[in-house]
Amino acid sequence: MSACLFCRIVKKEIPANALYEDESVIAFNDVNPQAPVHVLVIPKEHVARVMALSSEDLSLVSSIHRAVQELAKKLGVRESGFRLVVNNGPDAGQAVDHLHYHLLAGRKFGWPPG
Ligand code: 5GP
Ligand code: ZN
Secondary structure (H helix, E strand, O other), X not given: OOOOHHHHHHOOOOOOOEEEEOOOEEEEEOXXXXXXXXXXXXXOOOOOOHHHOOHXXXXXXXXHHHHHHHHHHHOOOOOOOOEEEOOOOHHXXXXXXXXXXXXXEOOOOOOOOO
């Protein structure tokens, strides 16, 4: 059994309601939402963080962005806007070591981020 929480979600060992899924990407609601829309978009393949992406993984990045476009349309935030957040490493507060994009929407966001 994988110790990685998000790998376990990919393998359906931990339940998560998929809002989007294709051969390389899955997206599901964050368990502790920080906005009316808070979706996590992850590669099915285990990649720990941005700095762990190899050049062979770069197609994953475009697949993730394609998934974000589809989700923004499906969730009705294409025009109102959304924020994508990718925490990478300790200073950013990355808690789960499996690359994930936070798709946040449904309210105004401040800048600079906290
Ligand atoms: P990070 O701080 O690593 O960028 O974000 C990790 C995110 O994963 C957090 O927003 C947290 O709420 C979410 N999370 C942690 N455990 C689970 C879980 O078991 N299921 C879901 N859906 N989200 C989780
Ligand atoms: Zn993983």
